[in-house]
Structures are given as C-alpha cells and as structure tokens.
Amino acid sequence: MAATPDIQISRQAARGIAEMMPRPDVTPTMIGGMAAGDRAVFEDARKAFASGQVEQALHTIAGDIIPYSQQDTERTIITKLSTARDADGRKANPTDAREITRVNTAGTEVERVRQFAEQGIVDPVMADELVNYMRTNNPIMREVLDSLPTAAARRAYMERYIRESQTFKAEAMQLFKDRLAPGDGPKSEVDVIRLRQQVADLTAELALVTPRGDLDRARRALDRAQAAKVARAVEQSQLEATQRQLTNLESQIGSTDASLARYDAEHTRIEAEITNRNSDLALITGADPADEANRIRIRREINSLQSNRAYVEWDRARGIRDNYDNLQTRVAALAPTLNPLNEAVARREAEVKRLEEQVNQGLSPQDRLKKESELRVAQQNLADAQDRLEAEMISMHRNITHIAQDAMTTAINGSLEDAKGKYLEKAREQAGKDKTEKDRVALLAQDKLANIWKRRDRDYGRFGLGRRWLGATTLTTLRPDLNRTTRRMNVLMTGGKDGLLRDIEAVPDTELMGRGVGMTQAEVTAFRDKLKDSQFRSDLSNRLSGELATDYLLSGGNFNQGVVRAMAGSPLGVELIRSGISKAEQVLSLYPDLQADLAHIRSLEGTNHFMAELSRSRFARIASILAAVGILAIGPVTAVHAAAIGATTVGSPLLKHLFLSKLA
Amino acid sequence: MQNQLVEAKRDLIIHKITGILLDALQNDDLEPEDGAIIAGYLLERKKQITDEKSLNQFMNEVAEKLDIFRGFINLQKEKDSQNSLDNQKLEDIKSQLVELARTQSN
Numbered sequence: 001m002a003a004t005p006d007i008q009i010s011r012q013a014a015r016g017i018a019e020m021m022p023r024p025d026v027t028p029t030m031i032g033g034m035a036a037g038d039r040a041v042f043e044d045a046r047k048a049f050a051s052g053q054v055e056q057a058l059h060t061i062a063g064d065i066i067p068y069s070q071q072d073t074e075r076t077i078i079t080k081l082s083t084a085r086d087a088d089g090r091k092a093n094p095t096d097a098r099e100i101t102r103v104n105t106a107g108t109e110v111e112r113v114r115q116f117a118e119q120g121i122v123d124p125v126m127a128d129e130l131v132n133y134m135r136t137n138n139p140i141m142r143e144v145l146d147s148l149p150t151a152a153a154r155r156a157y158m159e160r161y162i163r164e165s166q167t168f169k170a171e172a173m174q175l176f177k178d179r180l181a182p183g184d185g186p187k188s189e190v191d192v193i194r195l196r197q198q199v200a201d202l203t204a205e206l207a208l209v210t211p212r213g214d215l216d217r218a219r220r221a222l223d224r225a226q227a228a229k230v231a232r233a234v235e236q237s238q239l240e241a242t243q244r245q246l247t248n249l250e251s252q253i254g255s256t257d258a259s260l261a262r263y264d265a266e267h268t269r270i271e272a273e274i275t276n277r278n279s280d281l282a283l284i285t286g287a288d289p290a291d292e293a294n295r296i297r298i299r300r301e302i303n304s305l306q307s308n309r310a311y312v313e314w315d316r317a318r319g320i321r322d323n324y325d326n327l328q329t330r331v332a333a334l335a336p337t338l339n340p341l342n343e344a345v346a347r348r349e350a351e352v353k354r355l356e357e358q359v360n361q362g363l364s365p366q367d368r369l370k371k372e373s374e375l376r377v378a379q380q381n382l383a384d385a386q387d388r389l390e391a392e393m394i395s396m397h398r399n400i401t402h403i404a405q406d407a408m409t410t411a412i413n414g415s416l417e418d419a420k421g422k423y424l425e426k427a428r429e430q431a432g433k434d435k436t437e438k439d440r441v442a443l444l445a446q447d448k449l450a451n452i453w454k455r456r457d458r459d460y461g462r463f464g465l466g467r468r469w470l471g472a473t474t475l476t477t478l479r480p481d482l483n484r485t486t487r488r489m490n491v492l493m494t495g496g497k498d499g500l501l502r503d504i505e506a507v508p509d510t511e512l513m514g515r516g517v518g519m520t521q522a523e524v525t526a527f528r529d530k531l532k533d534s535q536f537r538s539d540l541s542n543r544l545s546g547e548l549a550t551d552y553l554l555s556g557g558n559f560n561q562g563v564v565r566a567m568a569g570s571p572l573g574v575e576l577i578r579s580g581i582s583k584a585e586q587v588l589s590l591y592p593d594l595q596a597d598l599a600h601i602r603s604l605e606g607t608n609h610f611m612a613e614l615s616r617s618r619f620a621r622i623a624s625i626l627a628a629v630g631i632l633a634i635g636p637v638t639a640v641h642a643a644a645i646g647a648t649t650v651g652s653p654l655l656k657h658l659f660l661s662k663l664a
Numbered sequence: 665m666q667n668q669l670v671e672a673k674r675d676l677i678i679h680k681i682t683g684i685l686l687d688a689l690q691n692d693d694l695e696p697e698d699g700a701i702i703a704g705y706l707l708e709r710k711k712q713i714t715d716e717k718s719l720n721q722f723m724n725e726v727a728e729k730l731d732i733f734r735g736f737i738n739l740q741k742e743k744d745s746q747n748s749l750d751n752q753k754l755e756d757i758k759s760q761l762v763e764l765a766r767t768q769s770n
C-alpha cells in the first residue's frame with residue numbers, strides 16, 4: 001500500500017483545520033479536578049461543606065477553585081525563584097536584580113491565570129501574550145491569527161477562544177496546581193550551598209599555612225635587600241668602624257665630661273696665666289742676661305703651668321670629647337643612608353625566618369598541592385552548580401509564567417489532533433482517489449503503449465483511393481506495422497520481456513505524446529511514475545510481450561521455425577504464445593472483415609480454390625493468426641510444429657487441417 | 665410556595681450527596697478525578713432542577729449512575745413515598761371531615 005503523502009500545511013489548510021477544530025464539548029468540570037493526593041483541595045472542600053457552603057465545596061472538588069491563596073503562591077514563587085535568605089535562613093525576597101524581575105513577573109502572570117481560572121476574566125495582556133506566543137510557536141494558529149486584520153481582532157479571537165475552550169481552562173487549572181504546589185525550591189540549590197561551604201572550608205584551611213610561594217618571595221626580597229647593602233659596603237665598614245670607636249669611647253665619655261667639668265675653672269685660670277706669661281715674655285725684648293734670665297724664668301713658669309695636672313687632664317678630656325663628637329657626626333652622616341638598608345635586611349630576614357617556621361609547621365608541599373587542587377575543583381563545581389541553579393530557576397520561572405501558553409498549546413494540539421486526524425483522513429481518501437486516478441491514467445497509457453509499433457492507417461472503404469478526392473469519409477485506424485513489430489520482436493527475442501520494456505521505456509516523451517502513440521502528458525507522467533513499481537513493470541512487460549507477439553502476427557509476421565522453437569523452448573515463449581493466442585482471438589472477434597475472410601476460407605474448404613485463396617496475400621496474414629489460433633487448440637508443444645509448418649510454403653494443407661480442427 | 669419547597673428539597677439532597685461524596689473521597693472509595701467529574705455533574709444538574717418532576721428525574725439519574733448515592737436516594741424515595749402516603753391519608757381525612765360537616769349543616 002502506498003504511504004500516505006506528507007501533508008504540507010498551507011495557509012488554506014491551516015484555516016481549514018482551525019475551522020474543523022471542535023469546540024469543547026466537555027462540561028467545565030470534566031477535566032482536571034482534584035489531583036491525586038492533593039489533600040489541600042479536599043480540606044478546602046470539607047471546610048466549605050462544614051460551613052454550609054455546599055456549592056462552594058462542589059466547585060472545589062470539581063477543581064474550579066485553585067487551592068492555593070495568593071499568599072501561598074507568593075511564598076511558593078519566592079521558594080522557587082529566590083536564593084536570598086533572611087536571618088533565620090528562610091527564603092526571603094530576592095536581592096539580585098534578575099531574581100527580583102523574575103519573582104515580580106511570575107507573581108503577575110500567576111494572578112492573571114488565577115483571575116481567569118476562577119472568575120473567567122481574561123486579562124488583555126494575557127490574551128496578547130498568547131497571541132504572540134501562538135504566532136511564534138504554532139504555525140497553524142499563526143496562519144489563522146495573521147489572517148485577522150488588526151491586533152484588536154487577534155486579541156478578540158484569542159479571548160473568545162480561551163473563554164470557549166474548556167480544555168484550556170482545565171489545563172491551565174491543572175498546570176497552576178502542579179507548578180505552584182508548595183514544595184522544594186530548585187534542586188541545584190542544595191549543591192550550591194554545599195559547595196560554597198566546601199570552598200570556604202578549603203580556603204580557610206589553606207590560609208592557615210604559608211604557601212611555599214610566599215616563602216620564596218620573602219627570600220628573594222631578602223636577597224635584594226642584601227645586595228643593596230653590599231653595594232654600600234665601604235660606607236658600611238666606615239660606619240661600623242666609627243660605631244665601634246664610639247662604642248669604645250662610650251665607657252670613657254662619662255669620666256671625660258666629669259674631668260672637663262672638674263678642671264674647667266682651673267684650666268681657664270692656668271690658660272689665663274699662661275697667656276699673661278706669654279705677654280710678659282713678649283715684653284722682654286732685651287738681650288742682656290737679666291732679660292735672658294727673665295725669659296728663662298717665665299718659660300719655666302709657663303712649662304710649669306702647662307704641666308699642671310688639672311691643665312693636662314682638661315686637655316686630654318677635651319681631646320676625647322672632641323673625638324667622640326666627631327665620631328657621632330660621622331655616624332649621623334652615614335646612618336640615614338645605611339640604616340634603612342640594614343633595617344630592611346633585618347626585616348626581610350625576620351620575615352623569611354617566620355615563614356620558614358610556618359612552612360615547617362604546616363602542610364607538606366604535596367598536601368598543599370592536593371588541597372589547592374581540591375579547592376580548584378570545588379570552585380569549578382560551584383560555578384557549574386550555580387549555572388545549573390540559574391538554569392533551573394529560569395526554567396521554573398518559565399513554567400510559572402507560561403501556564404497560559406502551555407495550556408493553550410495543549411488545548412490547540414488536542415483540537416488539532418482531532419482536526420488533523422480528520423484532515424488526514426480526507427487526505428488519505430483523496431490520496432486513494434488519486435491513486436485510483438493515477439492507476440486509471442497509467443492503464444490508459446499502458447493501452448496506448450502498443451501504438452509504438454503501429455501505424456496510422458486510413459480505410460477508404462470498398463471504393464479505395466478513388467473515393468478519396470470525391471470527399472468520401474475515411475476512417476483512420478492504427479494497425480501493427482510489420483517493420484516495427486519485427487524490430488521489437490527481435491528486441492524481445494534477444495532481451496526478453498524486460499529488454500522489451502526497457503526499449504519502450506527509452507522512447508522519448510515527445511514520441512509518446514506524438515500523434516503515433518497519442519499519450520497525454522498526464523499519461524506519460526503516470527506511466528513513468530508507475531514504472532517505479534516492480535509489480536507494474538512485471539505485469540506491463542508480460543502484457544506488452546503478448547501484445548507485441550500478437551501484433552507481430554497481425555502485421556503479417558510469421559513465426560518461423562527458429563522463432564517458434566526459441567519461444568516454445570522457454571517458459572517465456574509458452575507464456576507469449578498463450579497470451580498472443582488469447583489476444584488474437586479477441587482481435588479476430590473485433591475485425592468483421594477478418595471474420596468474413598475466415599468464413600470465405602471456410603466456404604472454400606475442400607475445394608480446389610482453397611489453397612489458391614489462402615496463398616493470396618490478404619489471407620497470408622490470416623494464416624499466421626490461424627497458426628496462433630491453432631496453437632491454442634493443440635497445445636504449445638505441437639504448436640511448435642504447427643507454427644513451423646504453417647510458416648512454410650508447403651504447410652498450407654496442414655494449416656488448413658489445423659484451422660479446421662480448431663473451428664470445428 | 666411549591667417552588668420554594670422544591671428548592672429546599674433540592675438543596676437538602678445536594679447537601680446530603682455532597683457529604684457522601686466527601687466521605688467517599690476521604691475514605692479513598694473514589695478517585696479524586698472521578699470525584700471532580702461527579703462534582704461537576706452535580707453542579708450542572710442542579711441548575712436543571714426546577715420542579716418536583718425534574719427533581720425526581722435527577723434523583724433517579726443519580727441513583728442509576730452512581731453507586732455511592734444509591735442507598736441514600738432509595739431511602740429518600742421511601743421517605744418521600746411514606747410522606748406522600750401520609751399526605752394522602754391526611755387529605756382523605758380532611759375531605760371526609762369536610763363532607764361530614766357539609767352533611768351535618770344540611
């Protein structure tokens with residue numbers, strides 16, 4: 001059986017289907033109702049019944065009333081779409097901008113659906129959203145909606161549709177109950193929380209011990225500080241030497257300052273006396289011995305003063321003090337440059353030491369690497385879990401905000417299934433008709449195929465061509481042409497039935513549609529199309545072979561001995577002969593002139609004219625046909641001989657005999 | 665007056681049936697989906713009860729279609745029948761009394 005063709009939904013078909021969509025025939029409460037295990041519904045109904053509101057109880061059982069209040073659904077939305085938590089760890093209003101948007105849109109959409117489900121009020125925004133959704137997602141509805149002239153008309157259509165469709169209402173109610181049932185939030189949230197904790201734990205654990213890299217960095221910093229210090233080595237040694245001298249003097253400086261203080265007055269007095277003595281000495285300018293003696297005396301007094309212990313001690317102390325001060329000055333000059341370097345080195349050394357201790361006390365490098373790897377994996381897992389959570393929340397948001405859209409899709413699809421079923425049924429019927437029609441056309445084509453080896457022939461009646469110019473009516477017929485049938489018979493004999501069919505298949509369309517064959521375009525198409533069917537090919541090749549054999553005989557061809565033997569020696573040949581004989585009988589019955597000729601021949605039977613008549617060309621043709629007819633009577637095996645004999649010039653008497661035996 | 669009586673009777677029967685329905689749901693004798701269908705059916709049919717005849721028809725339908733209500737409906741019918749019998753008797757007595765009074769006055 002041929003497969004049902006694919007039905008392309010054209011705009012016209014879409015409208016047809018939309019028109020065929022059945023209007024809901026269920027009562028408002030036939031679908032939906034109390035979901036299994038939905039105790040909330042039952043409790044609400046029981047409560048209403050107990051308070052005497054019987055009708056309300058029935059509506060609740062029937063599922064006309066959503067069992068969750070607005071507060072319930074708001075809480076459910078927060079649970080599903082928010083990741084924020086309050087101080088007690090309970091889900092709270094979101095703080096993330098995207099979550100805020102989602103929660104708000106979900107709340108709005110849900111209340112629109114509730115308003116419709118419970119009160120039958122269609123929010124225009126909901127209708128518009130449905131129009132947009134259907135235009136985008138449902139090709140059939142798009143065709144219908146697009147055929148409406150304005151947005152207002154489309155909205156009105158949608159409003160009317162959803163008001164009338166109880167399937168939509170029931171489905172919306174059921175989806176509302178399913179998708180807004182209080183329960184858990186996104187499943188991935190648990191993973192996110194667990195992985196966040198894991199990442200935090202690992203981070204804290206790794207922070208307790210110094211990473212190896214920190215120690216290496218500290219060591220490199222120490223090296224740099226030491227290198228800077230080495231660059232100032234000369235100044236550094238000077239400073240160190242000065243500081244050493246200062247350190248050595250540190251112990252004396254106290255006593256030195258004490259000596260200076262103690263001997264300062266005595267030293268000043270002696271210094272004044274020495275100054276006076278030097279003045280006196282300058283005044284003695286004579287060269288007499290007295291002067292010389294005075295000069296010696298004064299010099300002795302000066303020496304005596306200068307060797308005074310207080311004077312000597314003060315000078316010594318003064319020297320130490322001055323040296324000390326100089327050393328301090330030098331240290332003060334060098335220290336500002338060199339001390340920071342020293343301090344830096346000291347600090348780096350201390351840092352390195354501290355880190356070394358930490359490393360020694362903490363994780364081994366292998367353990368640290370392992371922990372770091374665990375942390376990386378945990379961070380990746382956390383990122384993935386957050387992505388999953390986000391996706392899950394988007395999906396939940398979509399589910400909550402698309403209750404009407406999904407209900408509409410279900411309602412439309414349900415209607416479409418029915419409508420489409422009917423449409424397909426019609427299409428199948430049409431396809432059946434088409435098939436029959438195609439077969440019919442193919443049969444016509446098949447009938448005409450044999451014209452390939454026929455020729456147009458005009459019958460001018462008994463007055464022959466002489467009547468032609470007198471305007472007598474003529475009858476044009478197609479008659480088998482000996483040349484053509486012979487050529488095809490050769491094909492048949494060499495290529496078999498399939499070879500014959502292939503030969504005919506190769507005839508171009510133009511020739512098939514030409515005056516000789518007379519096929520129409522539709523017939524050619526049907527014929528070519530049907531050739532793909534192997535059964536058809538087989539049937540057609542059988543039929544054509546038989547027709548050809550018959551037409552060959554009709555056109556004056558003879559089965560010579562070789563041909564008949566070749567044919568009779570194979571199943572194909574036997575089949576051909578049988579088919580040919582059958583056809584010949586039909587043909588004979590259709591040609592009164594042949595019947596008349598036969599009658600004439602029969603009338604001559606037994607006379608001297610018989611063979612003379614039979615030898616006339618017009619009867620030679622009949623003789624061949626009779627051979628075939630005779631074959632029918634005496635069976636294929638004898639037929640070989642009969643045909644063979646009949647095909648020879650000496651076979652006429654025997655042919656006559658066979659002919660008579662057939663007709664008797 | 666007659667209408668009010670029918671309405672009162674209708675509400676009473678619906679009330680009883682709803683109670684039976686809820687009990688059946690509670691005891692899991694009835695699937696929630698079936699309960700929803702029955703509830704919807706009752707709501708629809710209730711609107712069509714306008715007189716005694718339609719009420720009786722409703723009760724017959726309910727008893728015929730829904731097993732769980734059959735016992736109650738049959739009982740209710742018996743009660744109604746008894747009431748009707750009693751009413752008939754009362755009517756008979758009343759008419760006899762009227763007849764007697766008329767005879768005496770003559």
